[in-house]
Amino acid sequence: MCVDQMTPRERMYAFKHQQAIDRIPCGLCPGDYIYKLVGDSVSDLYLSSKQIVKSQIQARQVYEIQSAGTGPVVNGIAEAVGCKVIYPKHDTPYISEHIINDYGDYKRLEIPEPRKSGRLNIILEALEELLECLGNELPIVSEIPGPLTTASNLRGIENLMIDLYENPEFAKEIIEFSLRCTVEYMNEASKLGVEFSISDPVASLIGDSFFQEFEFPFLKELVQNVVNLTKETPLLHICGNTTKLLGQIADTGAGIISLDEKVDMEAAKNEIGTKIALYGNISPTKVMLSGSPLEICIEAKKCIQKAYDNPKGFVLGLGCGMPIDTPEENIYALLESARKFGRYPLKGELNINENICY
Template sequence: MIHQKDKMTPKERLQAYFKKEEVDRLPFTISLGEPSAKFLGISSFDYHHKADSIVETEVFCFNRFGQDGISVRTGLHGIAEAMGSKLSFAEKGLAAVEIPFLSLEENFQKLRPADPHKDGRLPMFLEAIERLQEKLGDVVPISAGLPGPFTTLSSLRGPEILMRDLHTQPEVAFKWMDIIMESFYAYIDEAAKLGVGFNISEPVASQSLISPRMFRTYVKPYLKKCVDRMIEKSGRKPSLHICGQTQKILRDMTETGVGTLSLDNAVDMEKAKIEVGNDICLSGNVKPVETILHGTKEDIFNEVKDLVKKLHDNPKGYVIAPGCQLPMTITLEKIDMYAEAARKFGKFPIEFDLD
């Protein structure tokens, strides 16, 4: 189960790398999910609703690319859906919130924690995690991907209304967040029983949407509770991704207790390395659209090479990764180029005069 172009399995590599032992190359990841289903002729709708489709897709991608991690994600709205929000699903596209549960005043007193064994698609996600763990868990780390609590509140209330609430009735937001946290604890507990780690995506906490002060008030405390629960139940620190610009909250993100910060291409990685590199592993931030989707092979190689040159000596480690999820229109060939670049420039000993 070692990829033909590697000398170690992902689990062997990651365990050795973070112990500062000898490895064949830097770890790399690919943020795929729904966009990869089309490679097997599977619709996005089926990927969203069938454990078989998730497992088949993720096994195919791992066998082809040999990336250093597989994540089964609930999607940004999966917890909110399980708590009552209605989603819409395209045959080729991402899920979207059609009716936020808390956009209707009649539901204010009906909000309840989700049961991971019964509500929404949570049972299906757990099934896919369990099956992937059985198939590939000895070789590559499997993780459960979750939205952050604040993003989940946005999916329950609606982003525009939520932003107004934070100024006019913040006490209501706090009340709802407490209920949301019970859903997170329940899902974390069940996923951890399957022996997997976690990653968190909290895009609504981007500096493009809220201020650092609001982040520290409405986001950071709840992320910290999630991270603490994940570490308690799994023994592993999760990773955290927040889309867009996060330069002013890097220290706050680090203080949540996560093990890795996945940074968008809007962030200056050298500045991030200076600010928090002594305390946390950094991951990112190859441009997913401008470089991987629309760029040439040379563009992809040059950007990966530049990031490796800047980050390979980060004190707590560096994982080559896209700055965010790859777009729906991504092709196999472009991901192959990205994986080839990661192997070429991440190979130890690191050499920067490679063509």
């Protein structure tokens, strides 16, 4: 087994500042998967700051996660505004009731106070303790929703898509309101000293011209707020095939773009690699969930070969969130693949007859 020469915090700091690193970083962020370490319900990771912290500490010890944190993504801001959220035992929370049915509903809304609304205070308490417990070793990151995703949670995605066509000014008001709500949370969280990442899965559902009008200016402003508060550029993830949107995404000012498996990593490198670092993009379901450790090693090496020389850098990771039922041996295989095939100078050949790669 290869041994790291840097802590994840040291590595990511050097990575972001274009300094020498020991190996390619691995974005091992198991998300809801780690609920098994602290309880028998995914909701344990959302409704108790103590359980959030405990799960992250356990995940660092058991799975060697490369960053820790929690945040209001994807529906936490909308819940704080007033939407109702369901917390299943074995699945990701989801919104059951949207709060904006008409313009009158929208006009009655107020920007939520982070310490008094929804789960935001639980999140802030957990981040504060994570900084104390793990902050010297790991980046502590609060993942925040993009403005279009929050707007779709407030209005309902079908209604918002109709608004884009039939009532664009109303849609922009909701998106702008969503942005301001998120920034209010960020202002409070930044006082703790956390970093931020952005996830805006709904953004890939609209065409490139709509992206330019209804997503780009708001997303760029959100990124700029992150930079103003933390002096660092955030990671940005947008689900789906964003190939036609790569140029616009790079122009948001984000520092790292997390690419879905549907995007060719080498093509992304060639188009935007001088502007932004790349992250990804092993298939979460076909490979991480359903594949073997050997298959993960093979796919990880392919990703590294395509993007290790990206001018702004490359982080090995999944194309989206890790499925809850991922075999734990596959998690170990992903991290060890980064250690084995991502060392500088890059070297190492995979023996296809191996059953495992660690």
